[in-house]
Structures are given as structure tokens and as C-alpha cells.
Amino acid sequence: MTTSRLISFEQAYASPADFDCVIDVRSPAEFAEDHIPGAINCPVLNNEERVRVGTLYKQVSPFEAKKVGAALVAKNIGNHIEQNFLDKPKDWKPLIYCWRGGNRSGSMTHIMAKIGWHAMQLDGGYKGFRRFVNQQLPSLTAAAKWTVLCGETGTGKSRLLQCLESQGAQVIDLEKLAQHRGSVLGKLPENGQPSQKYFETEIWRNLSRFDFNKPIFVEAESKKVGNLRVPDAMMEKMRQSPCIQLQLAMEERIALLRDDYHHFIDDTALLRAQLGCLTDLHGKERIERWSSLAENNQMTELIQQLLSQHYDPAYQKAIARNFELIHQAKSYPIQDKSDTSYQMLAQQLIEEYS
Secondary structure, three states: OOOOOEHHHHHHHHOOHHHHHEOOOOOHHHHOOOOOOOEOOOOOOOOHHHHHHHHHHHHOOHHHHHHHHOOOOOOOOHHHHHHOOOOOOOOOOOOEOOOOOOHHHHHHHHHHHHHHOOOEEEOOHHHHHHHHHHHHHHHHHHHHEEEEEEEOOOOHHHHHHHHHOOOOEEEOHHHHHEEEEOOOEEOOOOOOOOOHHHHHHHHHHHOOOOOOOOOOEEOOOEEEOOOOEEEEEEHEEHHHHEEEEOOHHHHHHHHHHHOOHHHHOOOOHHHHHHHHHHHHHHHHHHHHHHHHHOOOHHHHHHHHHHHHHHHHHHHHHHHHHHOOHHHHHHHEEEEOOOOHHHHHHHHHHHHHHO
């Protein structure tokens, strides 16, 4: 009698302690796009090998593709076992998955089981996990007790989220997860944005570990953070949730933005290029004036004009239109941009909202 080595993601998720390791055997490119949180990548076909086998499958025949693929998969599985798993004891329990739960994960599961390990294959593979996330996100976001941080650009909403998280509060930092600060000047030069799937996986991962009897702090965002879209159900619930309003003096906002956007101060060509994206809204004359301020390193004046002529008016319109409880929001003046001020406010909010 053959014992089934297939398990659904729902079953695996319900008993995470049953597995010592989650192994994603897809190519590095597939893994980079998105993967089960905590999984390690041990590709049985690398990026180039996967393209080669796929081309053979389409242009020659499935049989020829399977012969070449089997040889590559066997070699790569052997290398992974030799390099990563020879020290594992007999009772080691890996969970293995590929794209659909087919030959790639099946091959590694078979070989590891023959060795004597308690290897299991994820039924449906990554697609089964993705389906689970898509089913869970709407119900999780609807059940969450969101507390929405509002405030004009430069009031330090992201800094406050960091302080709240460091003091043990439940936080979803959408801009951190999206690797983008959420405006036309929000692109971070040191790294690109993750995929939409990875963004949603990270939101799910955070929400799935939270206590929904306690508040979850999140920053008021538009529907898109850079190129990534906030899940519709989450955005809808956020816009119906209680808000708090942060207030910081203009000179402190300017100083904070100089800190956070120092890369533009160091690279005025990059700043001028991004300012050009606002031409349709403000016209060539104003953009040229702002570009001249950047070129002459008049950053304080430039930031003040950007805030008063672009960011603040846009914020006031968007927040009044989209967040229905903003008029009931309690205001929290912040003394200055120092870490101490934000840590003190974080402690106050935790005490009030607990």
C-alpha cells in the first residue's frame, strides 16, 4: 500500500510545526517573483535550463523535453542534497513545492523519500498557495481593526509606524512593503519594487499573524503605491476606518523631507527628471522654476513650494474624498522631527488605542 505524500496548503498551514523546511524547487526567477514565506530556493532547473526544456517541449516534442529535463533535474537534485542536506537526520521533514505540484517537486519528493526522509509534496504547488492567499486576503482585511494615520506630506507617518512597530504595536507599513514612498518623488533609488504577488503575500503574511482584537496601524494611502496596487478589500476597509491626524510645523516638515529624500539633494538630475512628471499638472513654467531651484541647491525653498503648491492641496482633496471618518479624526501635534517626539507619540497611541 502506497502512502500519499501530497498535502494541500490549507493542511500544511494548519500544522506548520509538522515541517522542518519548506523547499521551493522552481527557478530563481519564479522564486524572486513570489514564494511561500520562509521557503528556501533549491531549483531543480535554473532559469536557462527551464527555458531550454520549455523550448524543446514546444518546438520538438514532450518526449525529447522530458529526457533532457530528467537528466538536468536528477543532476541538480543530487547537487542540492550533497551541498545542503547531507547533515539532516532521518526524521527530517521537508515540504516541497513547484509551480503546480507536478514533476519538478514530485521528483525531489520521490528521491528524498527514497533516502528515508519524511518528504511531502505540496498539492497544487505555488498556485495552490496563491489561491489560498487570494481567498484569505479579503476576509482578513475586512476583519482587521484598522487605525489610519493621516497627515500632510512630511509629517512623519512612516517614522511613526516604525516607532509603533518597535514598541510592539501591530503595523502594516505599505510603503515599506512596496519599497516606494507613494508619490511621484517616492521611488527609492537603491532598489526596485517587488512584484504585485509578492506585495500581496507580504500583506497576507503580516495580517495572518496579528491579533484582530487589537488595532492595526496603517498609513492612509492611495490605491497604488508606486506601481503596486493595494488590495481592493483592504483599501475599502481602510477608507471606512477611524483616522488620526498628525500635525507638524512647516519648518520641521521641510527638515524631515530633506533627511528622507537626501538622494535627490545628492542627484539634482534625478530630481529634475522626476519633477518633469508633474508638468501636466503644473505647466512648464512652474516646473522650470522648481528645476532651477533644484539646480541652484535651493532645496528649502523648493520643498516649501512643492508642499504648499502641490502636495498639501492634493492631500486635502484626496483625504476628504476617500476617508469618510477624517472629519472625526483626533489631531496629534508633534513637537519636532526628532526620534524622541515620535517615540513618545507612539507610546501615547498604544496606551490610548489598547
